Amino acid sequence: MCTIKKVLVGQSGGPTAVINASLAGVIRQAHEHGLEIIGMRNGIEGFLEGRTANLTDLFHPARNHHTYGKQAVELLARTPSSFLGSCRYKLPDYEKDLPFYQHLAHSLASLDIDGILYIGGNDSMDTVEKISAYFAANHTDIPVIGIPKTIDNDLEGTDHTPGFGSAARYIATVVQELARDAEVYGKPSITIIETMGRDAGWLGAASALAREKNEQAPDIILLPEVAFDEERLISKIGALFECKKSIIIVASEGVRRPNGSTLLAKSKVRMDAFGHLADQSGNALYLAELCQKHFDCKIRGINLNSLQRCAIHAASETDLREAWQLGAAGVDALLAGKTACMVGLQRVSDTPYQTEIHCVAVAEIANKVKHVPADMISNDGCWVTEKALTYLRPLISNGNHEAESQEDGLPVFIPKLSQNNGF
Known part of the structure; x- marks a missing residue:
């Protein structure tokens, strides 16, 4: 097992209202463990083009000198869309394009990356699986963990997805x-x-x-x-x-x-x-x-x-909280020596609503679709059953909190990441 000191994190696929809450969870948990966090600009595609941002410099209270200070991570969590930018980039199988993965390995080595976290949906888990397979075949000791995200909720391996x-x-x-x-x-x-x-x-x-x-x-x-x-x-x-x-x-x-x-x-x-x-x-x-x-x-x-x-003005507080928790759990999974897996939610009960975080092998979920099951659809096919409503109700709770930070009646977001990786 390698010692984790520097972690690479990326966001991929369609954005959501809470994908940055998962990123915030990663950043805060990494800070708690003294880890350096490097962000991929525009996912794996941008990383392979050499575009990264040092998130520790941006968000660690001891390093950042901008006006947001300690509140920057919380403000990030309540900012919609993908702070790091995104991509839709399909990786080849390593057996068919070895030079591609050699370039990836060289890029990781040049930054002394010890672990990778990738936030995304079905296609992003395909990326996690392929990188993990290449590392396993070449005895590369860099763990790769997926963190779920998709508004479609069609990702296997988790009760539901953040977003x-x-x-x-x-x-x-x-x-x-x-x-x-x-x-x-x-x-x-x-x-x-x-x-x-x-x-x-x-x-x-x-x-x-x-x-x-x-x-x-x-x-x-x-x-x-x-x-x-x-x-x-x-x-x-x-x-x-x-x-x-x-x-x-x-x-x-x-x-x-x-x-x-x-x-x-x-x-x-x-x-x-x-x-x-x-x-x-x-x-x-x-x-x-x-x-x-x-x-x-x-x-x-x-x-x-x-x-x-x-x-984000209509975001679910349950969703925001779980997105953050799964981001933090991704860091914990790396530190626990796990790889080639995704952190997900397992429902314990509907009333009171409770979930637990678990890890599932990414090979079991990548490129699969979780459909609405037949017992959640009415017999005439034009409505849903009580089972569906029982499943859905806890997920939209806002806990009587404003989902976004506000000032003068309008939401306040973290500034966009500039070309020189600052605010």
């Missing part, structure tokens, strides 16, 4: 608000709200929480786990119009036809570096056009888009 609870809270809140707005004129209308969720419908399912507060919306939830049935949707809308005037539909961006194809034409979508559909949004507008063919009323398609992943 999801805050996005879920935002979506449920927006559905409540839009439902009130849509019914103000007392005339028939259809509002279609599109959520993220390329492969799994967790975010769409979370919209059901809006009904917990005496609201009657959403009326229909369309998930990727249930094949889209045009006739069933139109029939259900028609039946709803017999008893109410305003209908709210929530549709995941990943809703697919029975043959597995997207609702949009193939010419309108493209693939990312990992072979996933990119820029997949558009289902709200597609469904709005479909409804216009069948119903003579006001119809509106709304895409929540990036708002879901940066709305």
Whole structure:
């Protein structure tokens, strides 16, 4: 086992409202153990291009000389998006591109890196697995640990992912608000709200929480786990119009036809570096056009888009706390000699809500998708069950705290990292 003195940390994939809370947890825990922390600028891609930042110089109270002082780490934790920048960069298998990994090893050696922490989702865990495999094959004693992050909540090996609870809270809140707005004129209308969720419908399912507060919306939830049935949707809308005037539909961006194809034409979508559909949004507008063919009323398609992943003003305090804890746990895992694994959450109980942190081998979870299980989806495929609501409720709690730091009524964020690695 190597002695850990200097740790490299990166953020990868889509940002979230709380990904910086995990980074803050890493930084604070590293300081507690006297470790030096180096940040990758724009993930593994930026690191391989030689772009790094010394986070110990920036955030350690004994070293930083900026006005934020000891509060800098706390301010970082409540700043949305990825402080270090991100990337979507697929690593080759080391057997197929040895020079690539030799360059990586040289870059690590030049900075005297003893351990690596990588904060991200499914594709980031693929990166953790590949680097770990290369190190194991070449007897390189540098541990690599993954820290989970994704608003999609589709990562195996953890009860839920940091970022999801805050996005879920935002979506449920927006559905409540839009439902009130849509019914103000007392005339028939259809509002279609599109959520993220390329492969799994967790975010769409979370919209059901809006009904917990005496609201009657959403009326229909369309998930990727249930094949889209045009006739069933139109029939259900028609039946709803017999008893109410305003209908709210929530549709995941990943809703697919029975043959597995997207609702949009193939010419309108493209693939990312990992072979996933990119820029997949558009289902709200597609469904709005479909409804216009069948119903003579006001119809509106709304895409929540990036708002879901940066709305720190609606962040869940539970989410912020767990994101920080998992960042700190990543440091602890390195110091305990673990490698090729991800720290994750294991639910102990729903009421009272309790979780434990555990480690899971990254080879067991990389490139896999955690779908909404069938027993959390209603028999008609357009709603969720009580089991789903029981799972979701604790994740959106804000604990009666303001999620963001405020000044004069507006949020205050940590300044952006400059080109010369300062504030």
